[in-house]
Amino acid sequence: MNTFALDQRLEADTFPIADLPLCRALLMNDARYPWVILVPRLDNVSEVFELSDADQAQLWREATQLGSVMKTLFDGDKLNIATLGNVVQQLHIHVVVRKHADATWPAPVWGNGSAEPYALDQLASLRDQLIAHIDRLAVD
Secondary structure (H helix, E strand, C coil): CCCCCCCHHHHHHEEEEEECCCEEEEEECCCCCCEEEEEECCCCCCCHHHCCHHHHHHHHHHHHHHHHHHHHHCCCCEEEEECCCCCCCCCCEEEEEECCCCCCCCCCCCCCCCCCCCCHHHHHHHHHHHHHHHCCCCCC
16 A cells, blocks of 8 residues: 655745646746756655656646647747656656746756745635646546
């Protein structure tokens, strides 16, 4: 039996959006970018190669389908999908919509500037938009 526990730092820095077939989708609390983090709901996994072949395929499917929806929804110029894990060891994938005019373009979002937390109304609106589109994903 799997007893999934979210890393404390991810829990502190994000808001839950939805559970996909494999991953929990979390909204990063940084209003500078549309930024979702996908975390496979499996314990003791820090690297993609530790997943089964089927779970690796599902992880990529969820990341790319979510990314496609987000890029369209937020009219992005570029989509960044990355897994780093240097600070948070738990396996997670960042899905970030980038615009040429965003706060750090063309540099990476990590380590550049300070996060700007969402206002409550902005957070609610963004979460509602994401939930509506995630619910329509054919992530199977």
